[in-house]
Structure formats: structure tokens, C-alpha cells
Amino acid sequence: MPDPKRLFRGKRITVMGLGLLGRGLKDTQFLIRCGARVTITDLKSEDELAPSLKMLDGLDFRIKLGRHDPEDFIHADMILRNADVPRSSEFLAVATDHGVPIEMDESLFCKHFEGQVVGITGTRGKTTTTVLTHRIISSFRPGVFLAGNIMGEATLPLLEQAGPADIVVLELSSWQLQGFHNARLSPNAAVFTNIHADHLNRYSGMDEYIRDKKAIYQYQAGDDFCLFNKDQPETAALADEAPAGKAFFSVSEIPEQWSILLPGAHNRENVAAAVCLTRKLGAPDEIIRGAVETFQGVEHRLQWLGEKNGIGFVNDSTSTTPVAGCAALAALQGRRILLIAGGADKKLDPAPFAIAAAEKTEKIALLEGEGTVGLERELAHAGGINKVVGRFNDLSKAVRALVAEAQPGDVILLSPGCASFGLFRNEFDRGEQFIKIVQEILR
Numbered sequence: 065m066p067d068p069k070r071l072f073r074g075k076r077i078t079v080m081g082l083g084l085l086g087r088g089l090k091d092t093q094f095l096i097r098c099g100a101r102v103t104i105t106d107l108k109s110e111d112e113l114a115p116s117l118k119m120l121d122g123l124d125f126r127i128k129l130g131r132h133d134p135e136d137f138i139h140a141d142m143i144l145r146n147a148d149v150p151r152s153s154e155f156l157a158v159a160t161d162h163g164v165p166i167e168m169d170e171s172l173f174c175k176h177f178e179g180q181v182v183g184i185t186g187t188r189g190k191t192t193t194t195v196l197t198h199r200i201i202s203s204f205r206p207g208v209f210l211a212g213n214i215m216g217e218a219t220l221p222l223l224e225q226a227g228p229a230d231i232v233v234l235e236l237s238s239w240q241l242q243g244f245h246n247a248r249l250s251p252n253a254a255v256f257t258n259i260h261a262d263h264l265n266r267y268s269g270m271d272e273y274i275r276d277k278k279a280i281y282q283y284q285a286g287d288d289f290c291l292f293n294k295d296q297p298e299t300a301a302l303a304d305e306a307p308a309g310k311a312f313f314s315v316s317e318i319p320e321q322w323s324i325l326l327p328g329a330h331n332r333e334n335v336a337a338a339v340c341l342t343r344k345l346g347a348p349d350e351i352i353r354g355a356v357e358t359f360q361g362v363e364h365r366l367q368w369l370g371e372k373n374g375i376g377f378v379n380d381s382t383s384t385t386p387v388a389g390c391a392a393l394a395a396l397q398g399r400r401i402l403l404i405a406g407g408a409d410k411k412l413d414p415a416p417f418a419i420a421a422a423e424k425t426e427k428i429a430l431l432e433g434e435g436t437v438g439l440e441r442e443l444a445h446a447g448g449i450n451k452v453v454g455r456f457n458d459l460s461k462a463v464r465a466l467v468a469e470a471q472p473g474d475v476i477l478l479s480p481g482c483a484s485f486g487l488f489r490n491e492f493d494r495g496e497q498f499i500k501i502v503q504e505i506l507r
Contacts, residue, residue, distance in 0.1 A: 073099035081146025168243030186257025313340035328395025363488035374472025381495030386417035389481030406436035407482030422448025
């Protein structure tokens, strides 16, 4: 493995996007440890970035906040682009015009890592599949690392820890995969969970979105392989494009006698993806079953928080699309559901979620946001507007409004079906606020 200090020592590196999820922070700390001359630039203010900046106290770096300066993209040896920065940024164009290479965390790591990379992408189910895959592989062999689009986990710093005999399991978003296209590389082993409309506020259409996703398999060769979702025709059809090994996963691969704790048909697909992938990677069935039957899921994804007076609370804050909202409602069938929904607009059709909510919920509290306008309109068309108890710009008031309407046996579900921006920093902030509110109620 190359020495990361030799790779980055003395290099002028502009980190574009420090952010609040921990990846930009950990990349910055790593580069400084390696002796790089780091400049941080972020459009957020010092107050907004305070939690991240606090973790950089005492370190040597330059910083520009609230704006970007073209000089930081001209007089640099490398730009490390945060995945949230659109590739259309005029400042990235400045760097390109001046011959400055633009890198992204995960693909830059993969350029230098000599071990095996397992990559998981898709519209829904990436995190659950990735975390379960990591748990299974870790159960039968050492040297397994988890990173990628996992909150708080940067990938590049793993160059200090992971060696040629190790495995790194990466969740990869469409934006992160742009770096793989640029580098013309793909993970050695991959999974494509599914395709649904998403991020159309950032993409010109579904073709562009799917094109980014295809980097998960497009540059594979030799013994590399990608697993595709046999149960979704749109995803299964992509297998014909796979240049190396291709295979499929299906919920039919899960033995009927296995007990799965995760609710919902969509989670059975996630489990099937992890099961089929880890089998191909050599995991014994008894190890896989043990991990599956004890796996309780991932925070903010249909996360059971507890109940009081017979009223349950479920945190599904990472539901940022109508498809995710529909999946949550289907997963909780059999319970009376009081739903918290709405938020920022991603240019997605809210009608399917509105129709499902009109049919499957008792009461609905809407969070303010541009996406809520369309959702409320479609609720009216679906005959569910009478279930709406109000629109709220305060999550606590929305929760307590539903508590006042609830009765024993009900479940209050936060599954917004919309993005979080406006009222919250991100979907994780939204989920954390919901957890705190519920914890106060449960006392």
C-alpha cells in the first residue's frame, strides 16, 4: 500500500465543502495529518459549521467561509470535492480550466487501495444493505471496514488503516459515483439495489441520474461482479450492460424459516441483497443467518423508538422520497398510523404517497416546505385532506398534535417523503430532533 503521507505531504489541497456530516471533517483532519497544506472553502457560515470547526481546533489550515474564491481553485495541486457540491459548479470549472485535478473521497481512496472494495448503490435500501453486509462479513473474517455514504464515516482516511488483505464496504450515492466515472473505476464487488425517481431537483432527468449510478459496475473487469435486483425489472435490465460478472438477488433467496426483524417488504429486498452478496464473498450460511436474525436495522430508517400509553413512535426520517413514504406505510400495515410528512421539494411526483396516505393513515401532520404544497394538493385529490390536522413549522408541535389525536394501539410515524432542508440541517438532524421530542414524551 502507498504511504498516504507521501501521497499528500506538501500538496496544496482545497477541500470544497467541510459540511456537517463528518466526512469533510475527517478528510480534512487526515490530509492535515499527512502534511498537506489545506484550504477549506464552504458556502456555509461559521455559525452553521460550528460543530465541524470545533473539531479542527489547534490544526493548521486556511479557511474561507460564506463564499468561494477562484484563487483557491487556481493555486492548488488538488481539489477534494464534497459529494454535495454539484459538478456544474463554476469553481470546479475554474480548476479544470487551470489543469487542477478534481478528486472525490471514495474514488480517490479506491485509486490507491490494494484490497477488495465492495460497493452498494441504488435509490433505496443502500444504507441498510451496506451495514448488514459489513456485519455479515465482519462475523467471519477480520479486516473489514465500513465507509462511503455512511453518516460520520469518511473513506479516504482508511488509507492509514486498511491493507491489501482487507475489505472495505462502501455505500455509494449517485453523486459519489461521479468520482468513479471520472476515475474510470468500479468496486470489485457491487450491488445495485433498485431504481426509483430521486434527486430530480439536481438532475435534468432520470437518464442522467441512472447514468451516474452505472459507475458501480461500468468499469469492472476480470473477476469483478455486480448483483442486480431480479425483482425489479428496471434494475434487472441493467445487467445486460455489465462488462464483467453479473448475477441477481431476489427475496426468494431468503429461506422461509429465517426470522427477519426488519419490517416491510422493502427490507426483505435489502436483506436478500446482503445475503446473496455475502454468499458470493464466501460467508457461510450459518454466519449469514445469525447476522440477519439479530439485525435490528439502522437509525432513522423505520426505527422503533418505544411507546407510551399504548402509542408507538417510529422514526423514518431518511424517507426523503414519495417511494420511501409509501414503503413505510406498507411496512406498518395492521396499525392505525398517524403520519408526519412533508418538507422540501425534490421535484418528485407526490401523488403515489398522497394516495397511500389518504388510504392508510388516520391523521396527518404536515411539515412546512415547498414539497408540502404538492403533497397537500394531491391529498385533496385523493380524498385525504380531511385527515390533515395542520401544517407546522415546528416538529414538536406536529408530534404533540398527533399525540392528542392518538389512542392505544396507534403508531405515530415520521416518514416525510420529502427532503429536510428549510426546517432542518439535513434528514439526520430531522431524525435526531424527532428522537429528542419522543424521548421527552416517553419519560
